[in-house]
Amino acid sequence: MTVFVDIGALDDIPRQGARLVKTAQGCVAVFRTADDRVFALDDRCPHKGGPLSEGIVHGDRVTCPLHNWVFDMNSGVAQGGDEGRVRTYAIKIQQGRILLDASLIRARNAA
Numbered sequence: 001m002t003v004f005v006d007i008g009a010l011d012d013i014p015r016q017g018a019r020l021v022k023t024a025q026g027c028v029a030v031f032r033t034a035d036d037r038v039f040a041l042d043d044r045c046p047h048k049g050g051p052l053s054e055g056i057v058h059g060d061r062v063t064c065p066l067h068n069w070v071f072d073m074n075s076g077v078a079q080g081g082d083e084g085r086v087r088t089y090a091i092k093i094q095q096g097r098i099l100l101d102a103s104l105i106r107a108r109n110a111a
């Protein structure tokens with residue numbers, strides 16, 4: 001069973017915008033679409049490491065701000081002939097709050 005943690009209100013992210021969430025697993029970009037769908041992806045583009053949280057959201061896609069690679073936020077797969085993918089994470093909206101997969105908060109390695 002996936003456990004979720006509250007990371008903020010949906011209204012904290014503008015439509016077609018993003019916020020960066022720093023976790024023990026690394027930085028996650030949380031996106032809000034124009035129709036209030038929410039997606040969570042690794043913040044780092046596999047091409048040149050561009051910050052996807054600073055990219056342009058259009059529909060259910062995000063375009064990397066460095067070299068215009070486009071990613072499907074449902075799958076994390078690069079579009080338009082580019083090869084690569086970014087990891088996606090479980091996320092949901094509940095009573096106007098954004099809930100992110102809590103496993104991201106845990107440290108990568110046990111002490």
